[in-house]
Amino acid sequence: MKILDRHLIKNFLFFLFAGTLLFIFIFLIVDMSDNLTSYIEGGRSAKEIFFIYLYQIPSLIILLFPIGGLVALFFTVGLMVKNNELTAVKAAGISMYRFMIPIFLLVLALSTILFPFNETAVVKSNKRYREIKEHEIFALVNARDFIVFQDKQTLFKGEFFSMKTKKLTKPELYFFGKDGKIKRQIRAESGFFNDGIWYFENASDIILSEGQEKIDESKTMDLTGILKINPAEILVDRENTDIYPIKSILNTIESIKKSGYEYRKHSTEIAYRFYYLLINLIIILIGSSFVINIKNTGIAFGLSLSILISFIYWGFLQGFRSAAESGSGSAFLLLLIPNILFMALGSVLFIYARK
Numbered sequence: 001m002k003i004l005d006r007h008l009i010k011n012f013l014f015f016l017f018a019g020t021l022l023f024i025f026i027f028l029i030v031d032m033s034d035n036l037t038s039y040i041e042g043g044r045s046a047k048e049i050f051f052i053y054l055y056q057i058p059s060l061i062i063l064l065f066p067i068g069g070l071v072a073l074f075f076t077v078g079l080m081v082k083n084n085e086l087t088a089v090k091a092a093g094i095s096m097y098r099f100m101i102p103i104f105l106l107v108l109a110l111s112t113i114l115f116p117f118n119e120t121a122v123v124k125s126n127k128r129y130r131e132i133k134e135h136e137i138f139a140l141v142n143a144r145d146f147i148v149f150q151d152k153q154t155l156f157k158g159e160f161f162s163m164k165t166k167k168l169t170k171p172e173l174y175f176f177g178k179d180g181k182i183k184r185q186i187r188a189e190s191g192f193f194n195d196g197i198w199y200f201e202n203a204s205d206i207i208l209s210e211g212q213e214k215i216d217e218s219k220t221m222d223l224t225g226i227l228k229i230n231p232a233e234i235l236v237d238r239e240n241t242d243i244y245p246i247k248s249i250l251n252t253i254e255s256i257k258k259s260g261y262e263y264r265k266h267s268t269e270i271a272y273r274f275y276y277l278l279i280n281l282i283i284i285l286i287g288s289s290f291v292i293n294i295k296n297t298g299i300a301f302g303l304s305l306s307i308l309i310s311f312i313y314w315g316f317l318q319g320f321r322s323a324a325e326s327g328s329g330s331a332f333l334l335l336l337i338p339n340i341l342f343m344a345l346g347s348v349l350f351i352y353a354r355k
Helices: 002-041 046-054 057-082 085-091 096-134 246-259 264-291 299-325 331-354
Strands: 142-151 154-162 167-169 172-176 182-194 197-209 212-222
Touching: 002 046, 002 057, 002 096, 046 096, 057 085, 057 096, 057 264, 057 299, 096 264, 246 264, 264 299, 264 331, 299 331
Parallel strands: none
Antiparallel strands: 142 154, 154 167, 154 172, 167 182, 172 182, 182 197, 197 212
């Protein structure tokens, strides 16, 4: 059995690598045919274009690994059928359940490895890809025209903040009442953060009450107990999720919670990344349901039907993902539904195919 397992794993890895590489190549060629002309006409240098495509590869590995695994499964078993090896396996009394165990364990191991790969190489390459393509720096050390909510009633904004010097330009604080109207406003020419405390320089403290204004001027205003925002929170990108690891997304969620605003997109991204391992297993399980009868159905029919079911499964996943992002329920629970449904479907098909 060890010889059979090694033989199966060796062939599967070869076809997995070759298939995934082929799909990545096709994807990039299609993208080039659609966008290369616009990149050139837009004045992109050859170096920029090269890196635009280079930085797409890690995310494409994550995206195309499931379909690459499905193709590898069919070609691995198809080769064994061609060489009459599968017939010998069945003649030796080896169960199809036992026959598929090395593939399932290998996919599980590779998916586990891809999780930290996604948290490191993929998010970094996504960030660099976006920076080059969109001419925007996401690894911020400065913030321009920033707006941060300390809580539902307190808004902090400014024209410029340097993380290096901890200095502010044109900072403003707004305090809102329950009716949504501004009750107090603090404006300053500049400010800085020192020893855990914010200070505003040349500040005006304006209190609005029943249509009247009370203004206090201060050369240096100590904001202890008033402004509690950490400097790092100013630099948090609250819109993009694919360019940050889970740890950074969790920090963003904590920052958003203070403002009372929604963070469904961020929690959905975390849930989806954790379910990636299960997604790969389910797609291989679906393929296994057809591959064990490949001698009767043929590679083309079995692979086509497996891909069709896998794309339906993918569509369900994206639908439930959108539902989670729109606030229809818990992201972990909603994304669990299509996984349970298609895990059950794959299991039933596998048992039926074996019979």
